Amino acid sequence: MKLSLLYMDELRGFYKSKVMLFLWIGLPIIAVLFRFVQYGTTGQTISFTVVSALVVSSLAGTLASVMLSVSIINEKNRHVYELFLIRPLKRRAIILAKFLSVYTCVAIASFIAVFVGVGIDYLTTGVLSTTVINNLGQSLTISLSLVAIACAAGVLIGVAASSVLVGAILVIYGGNQISVLPLVPTLLNISNAVLCTIGLATLTTTLLLAVAIGLFERKQF
């Protein structure tokens, strides 16, 4: 009940502070621009869908971990959490609400970006490549798994780091690197790579979140 209240509140915050707008419009625009730049420089025609999936997988994780770590460090340093922590509420609800809201926002932005790519491909060519469509599911699974790990890493860094600068450095050094884990099953050509990706992402995300919650529970404010 309280988790859902905080979750809806966080989403509302992203809507009010225009974070949603920048994510949901910004990410597809970057994907489309990237496709034109790529075509202009290499002359190769790669479908919009593939380019969008590439942009999402390279940007969404970073966006998610930066958003989470910066917002947690900032709110922690401004003593915003004190008013929540003195109420009958489990501390983990604050952390989980943050994680779920950023994950939701970035996941929706990823879907929009990829489906804008699919739409443009269909509008410009009138057909959709079967290979592209077949790989779309795998591509989105990898992207969403990557975003989940990046979000959890962002939460952990946000809880542990004391300054925004340190948080940003840790996100670039650690958060980004760990979030490529979901690519491993595909790179190693493991059979059932999609299932392995989901399992690996779930395990890593749970582990990172458990550590973050443990730290937050013990934190002295």
Added chain:
Amino acid sequence: MASNSPNVNTPFVVLRGVSKNYNNFNALNNVSFEIKEGEIFGYIGPNGAGKTTTMKILVGLLSDFQGEVFIGGYQVPTQKEEIHKLLGYLPQNVAFQEWRTVNHALKTLGKLSGLSDVEVENRIPEILDTLSLDDVRYKKISQLSGGMIQKVGLAQALLHDPKLLILDEPLGGLDPLSRHQFKEIVIKLGKQGTTILFSSHILSDVQDVADRIGIISHGKIKQIGTLNDLKSQVGTQKNVEVRLSYASEKWREFKSIKNVYKVEQTSPGRVLVNFEESADEDQVVNDLVQSIAKLGIRIKGITLLSPSLDEVYLNHVQEGEST
């Protein structure tokens, strides 16, 4: 080990031998005091004395301390959830997420405190009206001044009608009218039975609202009592001020009155008579009046001066620094 239900026979807030260290800094050293139900307890001390640390321990923001703390019979921090249902807290640097409007911030915090949707909807306008905040209900927190944010901070602390109100330097940043209004609210809540712990280093504010006062310095409780208790415990000189109707040198004769050891003119027409701490005030004033009549001095008034809270405070804090 505390029981699961509160014991009404114990004081509402109990601290026993509470100590807290930050690395090598001893923020609280064996602090013990009790606050009775419905009492307004003023907590004063210089910056860094340990006031905020005490309050953060009480509300459960700091849990690694030594000693025992009970609120309403529940033990801090093990029964934190029960305690959080009882208390309202205004931190020293109150902050909200800036994208929220006042209404939205209060709505969320009210619901987290256990109020239903209907209760929150009814309570918000009521509390904003009490604090003269009606105009800012739908304004964003980022558009408010520091003083306004402080008042919204008080609103969130009062929203769920808590049994214990913990206010850490609540008057900082408020204008004189708001300070007055704030003190009135605190006094009213005290009369309604809310237990209040109120910290400040603005002594007159504490003096105006507190039933009892605790003085803390260097992490140690120096003195606890009513204002009169504290004044009587301080070895401050007792003085009588005599305001003369016209210039006369006859006042020098006051020196011969029993127990008077010093007489001085502080300004034209004003004479300060110092007498021994052990002397009976009534007797000295009576002797002084008789002497004035005998000498034929015409006066405008005579006032017995007792030590102010400032003097009491300085006395204890300076004592703390010298030990």
